[in-house]
Amino acid sequence: MMDLTPLDVRKKKDDFRRIVRGYDPAQVESFLDLVADRLERLVQSELRLKEQGELLREQLTAFQERERALNEALVTAQELREEARAQAEKAAGLTVREAQQEAEALTRQAELAVERSQRSLDDLFVRRSGYIRSLRSMLERFLEEVGHEERRLEIEGRPGSQAPEAWPGPEQDGSLQEVGEEEGRHAE
DSSP states (O other), X not given: OOOOOHHHHHHHGGGSOOOTTSOOHHHHHHHHHHHHHHHHHHHHHHHHHHHHHHHHHHHHHHHHHHHHHHHHHHHHHXXXXXXXXXXXXXXXXXXXXXXXXXXXXXXXXXXXXHHHHHHXXXXXXXHHHHHHHHHHHHHHHHHHHHHHHHHHHHHXXXXXXXXGGGSXXXXXXXXXXXXXXXXXXXXX
């Protein structure tokens, strides 16, 4: 089949032979003009549709490209999210380990401080006990000296001096006993 253009139809008017009993030439020309006009509109419509089809194909290609890009971006975003989550978990784990190590270090320091304090306290108790023993020993020596001096005075018997029985002794005034009780209270 040959391609027929509106121009071909218009030129065809002159190609027809004239015969005596043929069609009315005015009607044929009118019909050919109508066919040419209609054919021209159809050709223009076809061109327009081809252009629209081409434009739609280009848009479809662009949309497909965008869809592919969006899918790639979505996959990349999911990968980044997973990486960020993994890094966050890793960082959190590291932070927890560091906090645990710091807590353990602080606990060790506190335990060492408690041990040092306990040793210091034990040392103070030992020193206090030693101090009390030396004080008791010193008081006992003083009492021995006082007793020795009392006996000497009894022997010498000086006039005008009080008799040793008149002096209060450690048993009588309770001073040595108070020292012993004081020691017992501090030891508790």
